[in-house]
Amino acid sequence: MNKTGDSATTLEQELNKLYEKHRKTAARFGYSYQREAVSIGALPCVLFMGNHSSGKSTLINHLLGGGPVQDTGVAPTDDGFTILIYGEEESDAVGLSALSLLPRENGKLTAFGPNFLNKLKVKVRNREILKRVVLIDSPGMIDALEESIRRDYDFFGAVHRMAELSDLIMLMFDPDKPGTTGEAIEALTGPLVGMSFKLRILLNKCDLFQNVSDYARAYGALCWNLAHAMPIKDLPKIYSCYVPQPGCIPRIGAEAGIDALHQVADEIRNSGERRTDNVRAAAHKDFSCLGLQMRMILRLRENFKGVRMNLLFGSLVLFLAVTGAAYFTLTEHFLRENPSGFVAWAVYLSVGVIALLTAWGAFLFSRKVLCIYRENALAHLDEIFEKEYADELVQETRDDLRQYWELVKVGIRNAFDPSRSPLRIPFFATQKLQDVQAVVKRLES
Ligand SMILES: Nc1nc2c(ncn2[C@@H]2O[C@H](COP(=O)(O)OP(=O)(O)O)[C@@H](O)[C@H]2O)c(=O)[nH]1
Numbered sequence: 042m043n044k045t046g047d048s049a050t051t052l053e054q055e056l057n058k059l060y061e062k063h064r065k066t067a068a069r070f071g072y073s074y075q076r077e078a079v080s081i082g083a084l085p086c087v088l089f090m091g092n093h094s095s096g097k098s099t100l101i102n103h104l105l106g107g108g109p110v111q112d113t114g115v116a117p118t119d120d121g122f123t124i125l126i127y128g129e130e131e132s133d134a135v136g137l138s139a140l141s142l143l144p145r146e147n148g149k150l151t152a153f154g155p156n157f158l159n160k161l162k163v164k165v166r167n168r169e170i171l172k173r174v175v176l177i178d179s180p181g182m183i184d185a186l187e188e189s190i191r192r193d194y195d196f197f198g199a200v201h202r203m204a205e206l207s208d209l210i211m212l213m214f215d216p217d218k219p220g221t222t223g224e225a226i227e228a229l230t231g232p233l234v235g236m237s238f239k240l241r242i243l244l245n246k247c248d249l250f251q252n253v254s255d256y257a258r259a260y261g262a263l264c265w266n267l268a269h270a271m272p273i274k275d276l277p278k279i280y281s282c283y284v285p286q287p288g289c290i291p292r293i294g295a296e297a298g299i300d301a302l303h304q305v306a307d308e309i310r311n312s313g314e315r316r317t318d319n320v321r322a323a324a325h326k327d328f329s330c331l332g333l334q335m336r337m338i339l340r341l342r343e344n345f346k347g348v349r350m351n352l353l354f355g356s357l358v359l360f361l362a363v364t365g366a367a368y369f370t371l372t373e374h375f376l377r378e379n380p381s382g383f384v385a386w387a388v389y390l391s392v393g394v395i396a397l398l399t400a401w402g403a404f405l406f407s408r409k410v411l412c413i414y415r416e417n418a419l420a421h422l423d424e425i426f427e428k429e430y431a432d433e434l435v436q437e438t439r440d441d442l443r444q445y446w447e448l449v450k451v452g453i454r455n456a457f458d459p460s461r462s463p464l465r466i467p468f469f470a471t472q473k474l475q476d477v478q479a480v481v482k483r484l485e486s
C-alpha cells in the first residue's frame with residue numbers, strides 16, 4: 042500500500058478507536074452513531090441517484106465496460122438499491138446474504154427492515170473499475186403524485202444512510218424532468234442536506250436536445266429547481282453529458298457532452314482520494330451531533346433541576362407554614378387551659394395529619410408542575426436551542442449547527458421520556474461533554 046494508503050488506514054484506525062471509546066457515552070445520552078465504525082481500507086462508494094429513466098443504470102454499465110450488468114429501460118426497472126462490488130468469481134446476492142458481502146460500516150442498513158433488505162442486491166463482478174470503487178445504483182425517484190408507485194420502506198431514510206456511506210453522489214436529471222420530480226427535490230431538502238460537498242449534478246441525455254434554446258430551457262429549469270431545493274449559495278457543479286446510444290446522433294454539443302462524460306468518469310475513478318476526507322467529515326458530523334445532543338440534554342437537565350429546586354423550596358416553605366399555622370392555631374385554641382390528656386393527643390394527631398396531607402399535596406403539585414414544565418420544554422426545544430447556541434448561531438460559518446440540530450432533536454425527546462417520573466431526572470456527566478467537544482476540535486484541526 043502506498044504512503045497515502047498508509048495514512049488513510051491510520052486515520053481509519055484512529056477514528057474507530059474514537060467511536061469505540063465514546064460508544065458508552067453515546068448510548069448513555071441516547072445517541073446512535075450515523076456510522077457505526079469505519080471499515081479499514083474499504084473502497085470509496087459512488088451513489089447514483091435521480092428520477093427513473095434519467096440514465097443511472099446506463100451510465101453504470103458504461104463505466105463497467107463489457108456486457109451490461111444493470112437492466113435499463115424507460116419503464117421503472119428497480120425499486121431497491123443495487124451495490125456493485127469487485128470479485129473474481131461473479132455472483133449475485135439479495136437481502137441478508139447481500140449485506141454480508143459488504144464492509145461492516147453498512148451493518149446499520151438492517152434497520153430499514155425486511156422490505157428494504159429483500160430488495161437490496163449485491164452484484165459481484167470482475168470489472169476493472171470495481172477494483173477502485175463501489176458503485177451503488179438506486180431506485181428511480183418518482184413523483185409523489187404517481188400514486189401507483191409506492192415505497193414499502195423508508196426510502197428517504199435509506200437514501201440518507203446510503204449517501205452518508207458514499208464518497209461521491211451523482212444526482213442525475215434528464216431533459217424530460219429537469220428537477221421537477223417530487224422525490225428528487227425532496228431528497229435535496231431532506232436526506233441530502235449538508236452533503237453538497239460530495240454531490241455532483243448531471244444533466245444527462247444531452248444528445249436528445251434539438252437545439253440550443255431547448256438545452257437552455259432545460260438547464261435553466263434545472264438551476265431554478267435546484268436553487269429552490271438547496272439552501273446554499275453556490276450550486277454544485279453541473280455536468281451536461283450523455284452516454285452515446287445506438288441510433289442517437291446529438292444535434293448540439295456532441296463533443297462537450299462526451300468531454301463532460303469523461304470528467305464524470307475520471308472523478309468516479311479517482312473518488313478514492315475523497316474517501317479519507319469523507320470519513321473524517323462523517324466522524325466530525327457524528328461527534329458534533331453527539332456533542333450537540335449532550336449539551337442540550339445537560340442544558341435541559343439544568344433547567345429541570347432549577348425548577349425542581351424552586352419547587353422543593355416552595356414546598357418546604359408551604360409545609361412549614363401550614364404545619365406551623367396548624368400547630369399554633371390548634372394548641373392556642375384547645376390546649377391553652379389543659380395542655381394534656383386526650384385533647385392534646387387529638388391535637389398533635391391532627392397537626393401530624395395536616396403535615397402529612399400538606400407534604401403529599403406539595404409532592405403531587407410539584408410533580409404536576411414539573412410534568413407541565415417538561416412538556417412545555419420539549420414542545421419548545423427549538424427556542425431552547427436558539428438560546429443555548431445564540432453565540433455560535435450568529436456566526437455565518439455555523440450553518441451546520443441547524444442541520445445537526447434537526448438530526449438530534451428526536452434523541453433529546455427520547456432522553457426525557459415522558460413515561461418516567463419527572464422528579465427523577467436522568468443523570469448525565471458534564472465531563473463527558475468536554476471529552477466529546479475535544480474530539481470535535483481534534484477532527485477540525
Ligand atoms: N439518448 C440517450 N438515451 C439514454 C441515455 N442514457 C440512458 N438512455 C436511455 O434511457 C432509458 C433509461 O435508462 P436507464 O439507464 O434504465 O435509466 P435509470 O432508470 O435511471 O436507470 C434507456 O432506454 C436508455 O437507453 C443518454 O445519455 N442518451
Ligand SMILES: [Mg+2]
Nearest residue numbers: 097098118119
Ligand atoms: Mg436503473
